Amino acid sequence: MDAISGDTLDSWKAIAAYLHRDVRTVVRWEHDRGLPVHRVPGGGRAGVFALKSELDAWWKGAHRRLMEEGQGGVAHRPSPSIAVLPFANLSSAKENEYFSDGLADEVITLLTRVPGLRVTARTSSFALRSPAQDVRDIGKKLGVSAILEGSVQRSGRRVRVSAQLVDARNGFHLWSEQYDRKVGDVFAIEDDISRAIAGALEVRLAPARITTPTLNQEAYNCWLKARYYQHYESLEAYAKCRTYLKRAIALDPRFPQPYLGLADLARAAVDVGITGPREALAEGRAAIQKAFELDDSLGEAHALSGAYRAWMDFDWSGAEADFERALALTPASAEARRFRALHYLAPTGRLREAEQEMRQVVALDPVSPIACIELGKVLLWARQFDRAREAMDAAFELRPDHRHADWFRGVALYFQGHIEEALRIWQSVHRKVGATPLGIGAIGMALGQLGQHREARAVLAALDAAEPERYVPRLSRAQIHMGLGETDAAFEWLDRAVEERDIHILDLPCKPIWDRLRGDPRFTALLLKMRLA
Numbered sequence: 199m200d201a202i203s204g205d206t207l208d209s210w211k212a213i214a215a216y217l218h219r220d221v222r223t224v225v226r227w228e229h230d231r232g233l234p235v236h237r238v239p240g241g242g243r244a245g246v247f248a249l250k251s252e253l254d255a256w257w258k259g260a261h262r263r264l265m266e267e268g269q270g271g272v273a274h275r276p277s278p279s280i281a282v283l284p285f286a287n288l289s290s291a292k293e294n295e296y297f298s299d300g301l302a303d304e305v306i307t308l309l310t311r312v313p314g315l316r317v318t319a320r321t322s323s324f325a326l327r328s329p330a331q332d333v334r335d336i337g338k339k340l341g342v343s344a345i346l347e348g349s350v351q352r353s354g355r356r357v358r359v360s361a362q363l364v365d366a367r368n369g370f371h372l373w374s375e376q377y378d379r380k381v382g383d384v385f386a387i388e389d390d391i392s393r394a395i396a397g398a399l400e401v402r403l404a405p406a407r408i409t410t411p412t413l414n415q416e417a418y419n420c421w422l423k424a425r426y427y428q429h430y431e432s433l434e435a436y437a438k439c440r441t442y443l444k445r446a447i448a449l450d451p452r453f454p455q456p457y458l459g460l461a462d463l464a465r466a467a468v469d470v471g472i473t474g475p476r477e478a479l480a481e482g483r484a485a486i487q488k489a490f491e492l493d494d495s496l497g498e499a500h501a502l503s504g505a506y507r508a509w510m511d512f513d514w515s516g517a518e519a520d521f522e523r524a525l526a527l528t529p530a531s532a533e534a535r536r537f538r539a540l541h542y543l544a545p546t547g548r549l550r551e552a553e554q555e556m557r558q559v560v561a562l563d564p565v566s567p568i569a570c571i572e573l574g575k576v577l578l579w580a581r582q583f584d585r586a587r588e589a590m591d592a593a594f595e596l597r598p599d600h601r602h603a604d605w606f607r608g609v610a611l612y613f614q615g616h617i618e619e620a621l622r623i624w625q626s627v628h629r630k631v632g633a634t635p636l637g638i639g640a641i642g643m644a645l646g647q648l649g650q651h652r653e654a655r656a657v658l659a660a661l662d663a664a665e666p667e668r669y670v671p672r673l674s675r676a677q678i679h680m681g682l683g684e685t686d687a688a689f690e691w692l693d694r695a696v697e698e699r700d701i702h703i704l705d706l707p708c709k710p711i712w713d714r715l716r717g718d719p720r721f722t723a724l725l726l727k728m729r730l731a
Contacts, residue, residue, distance in 0.1 A: 207248045211288060216253065218360045218376050220286050220347045226332055226369060232256070278401045279342040281318035281366075282306045284327050285359070288351040298350035299324070300422030301359065301384060305346070308392040310530040311497065315401045318342055319532035319563035320429075326565070337366025340564055344372065344399060346391075357381045361391050363398050373398040384418070385410050411493075417449035421456050428459065436472065439463060454492035454499070457485040461502050465509075468701040471635050471668035475699040479510050497528030501537045508541040510699055512729045517542045532562040536572060545704045546730065549580040567593035567603040574606060579708040583613050601631045609640075613710055617644050635661065636702055639674030643711070646681025654682055671700045677711065689720045696727050703728070 207213045213235065214221045227233040234252040237245070282305050287298040302324075309317045318340045326336050333345045348361035362374035373394055377387045412418050424442035427435045440463055446456040464478040464485070483506060489499045504520030507513040521538040528534055536559050543552035556573040563569040574589030587610035593603040608623030621644040627633060628641065642657030658678050661670050672695035679687040692715075695703050706712060707730050715721050725731035 205250050207250065207253075208245065210246060211286075213246070213248045213253070214286070214349065215288050215351065216248075216250065217257070219362065219374075220349045220360065222283070222286075222331065222333065222347055223362060223364075229332075230369060278314055278399045279316040279318075280309065280344045280346060280363075280395065280399065281323040281326075281336065281340045281342045282309065282346045283336070283348075284324045285347070285361075286349040288349045288358075289353070294350075294352050296423045296426035297352055297419070300425055301350055301388065302346075302348070303425060304388050305391055307498075307528075308388060309395065310528040312392075312396055312401055313529055315396075315399065315530060316342070316562065317530040319559075319566065319569075321532075321566040321568065322563045324429075332369070333364050333366055334369055341561065342366055344395075346395060352381065355381050357384065357387075359387050359391075361394075363395055382413070382415050411455055412450045412453035414450040414453070417446045417453050417456075420446035420449065421453065421459070424456065424459055428463065433470070433472070436463070436467065436470075452492055454489040454496060457489040457492075458496065458498055458502060461485040461489075461506070465505070465701070468669065469634060471664075471670065474669040475510075475701060479506075479699065482506055483510070495527060497524045497526075497531055497534060500524035500527065501531065501534040505537045505541045508545065509701075509704060512727075514542065514546055514729065530562065532559045532569070535559050535562070536569075539576060540572060541704055544576055544579055545707050545728075547707065549576060549708065552576045553580065565596055567597040567600045570596065571602055571606045574610065578609070578613055578710060579705075581710060583610065586610050587614060601627055605633070605637065612640075612644065617647055620644060621648065635664070635668070635670045635674045636677075639671070639677040642674075642678035643681035646678060646683070651682060654678055671695065671702060672698060673700050673702050673706075680711070680715070685715065685718070688715065689718070689724075692724055693720075696724055 207216055210221050210224060214224045217224055219227075224233060224235075228235045233248075234256055235246050235248050282302050285298040285302045287295045289297075303320055306317060306320055306323070309315060322340055326339065333347070336345060337343065343366055345364045345366050346361060347364065348359060351358040357377075357379060359377045359379075360374075361377075363372040364370065365372055375391075375394060377390065379387060412421075420442045424439045424446065427439040427442065439459070443456045443459045443463065446453060447460075461482040464473070464482040467473045468475050468478045482502075486499060486503050486506060489496065490503075493499075500520045501524035504517040504524060507520060508517040521534065521542055524531065524534040525538070535555050539552040539555035539559070543549070543555060553573070553576050556569075556576050560566075560569045560573055570589050570593035574586045574593065577583075577586035577589060587607075590603075590606045590610040593600070594607050597603050604623060605627045608620040608627070611623070612620035621641065624633070624637065624641050624644070628637070633641070638657060638661060642654045642661075645651075645657065646654035658675065661674055661678075664670055672691045676688045676691035676695060679685075679691060692706070696706070707725060707728065712721070722731050
C-alpha cells in the first residue's frame, strides 16, 4: 500500500483509499472480517477512524485468507450473471461523480455484449448506491451471482481506478485490480475490466472494440455528463443533456455515441411536448445514420434504428431486422429488449411474445419501477387487467415517490372499471408534479365518461392554450372527444395522430381504450395506414 503521511485515517473514504478498495468493501470487512475500525463517540452521528499500522497488520494476516476463500469452491462456480454498482467517487470534487458513474455505465454496456452473461441494467444497479449495503443482500435483490464494485480517484490528468469482483453468494473476492493511468486511457481500463470479468466468470468475451470511440478527452467528458443528466426527469436536465451532447459532437464529430444520445433524447422530447414528431424525426434519423457511418457494430444504434423505423415508417420487417441485429450484438441489453417489445411485438399483435420479452427486461432491471410499469402496459394490452394491476402495484412498492408508478396504478384501476378512483389518482399526480400532455388527455377523457362535460371541455381548452408553447399529442384530444362521446371528432384527431406520427401512436393497435371504436370501418382504415390491417 502507498505510504501516506500520518498514521490516522479519519473516514470510511480515507480507509477505503488506503486499502485500494471501495467503501462498501471495507464496511463489509469491518463487519464480517474484523477490519480494525474505531468509532469516535459523541455527536449526533459517530465518526470512524483507523490506524494504518493496525490496518497493515490486519492486511498481512487476512488478505491471503480472503483471496484463497475467493478462489475456492470452483466446483460451485455461480451462474454467469453480474451487476455493476456505481463506482465510488473518491476525488476531492463532488462534481466528478459524473465521471465515476460514466465509467461504471460504460462497463455495463461492454458486458451486455458478452454472450451468455446476464447483466443487470443500469437503472437497478445504480439504485443500490448506498455503501452500507452488503453485497450478498444486493445479489439477492438483483438476482445475480457476482457484483462488480469499485472506486475512481481523478487528479488532474491522472486517474486511479480500483475494481473488485465479488461472489454475491458469500462476499468472497473473485478478482481485484487497480489501474493508475492517464485519463485518456479510460477506454483501455474499461476494456481491461470487462476482459478480466469474462475470465473470472469463464464466459466468452465479445470481440474487442475495433477503435477507441474518441481520443478527445473533453468530448468524452461532455458525453459522460450528458449521460449523467439523461437519467434525471426534468426539463432542466433535458437541456443540460442536450447541451453536453452537442458540445461533445462539436469537439469530436467522429465520436459515435453522442449522436445516439441525441436520437434517444429526441424521442423523449416529443413525449414531454418539447418538440413535435417531425422535428424529432429529422434530428433523430440523421443522428442514427451518422452513428452507423462511424461504427455499425453498436447494438444501441440498431435498437434505436428499429424504434424509429416502427414509429416513423411503420416498417415492421425493417424494425424486426434491426432489433434482431441489436440483440445479436448486445444480448444482455434491457433497452434493446424493451424497444423490441413495445415498438414491434405489441403493435403487431404478438402480445404473448411481448410479455415474455418484458419479463426478461424485468429480470435484467428488477428494481426499476419503469420496467414493471411497461410489463404492466403489455398485460393491459393483452386484457389481463388483474395481472397488469399486480405489475403496477409492484412498481409503486419499489418507488412510491415515482410519479409514473402512482400514475399507472390509476391506469390499472381505470381498466378495471374504477374510473372515479383512477381520476382521483391522476389529478393528485398532476397537482403534485404535473402530467404529460397525453396524461392530461386521460384526465379529460375520464371526466367526460363520468358526465363532467364542462370540466372535460375545460381540459380541451387548456390543451389548445398550451399548443403555442409546447407540442400537444393529437391522441390527447382524441381521448377527450371519445370520453365525451364525440366519435367523429375522435377519429379526426386519430387520423392526424397517425399522419403526424404521434409519439404514442404505436399503442393504437392494441390499447384497450380504443376498443369501443374498433368496429368502425374508420378504425380499420387507420390500421391500414399503419400497415397493420
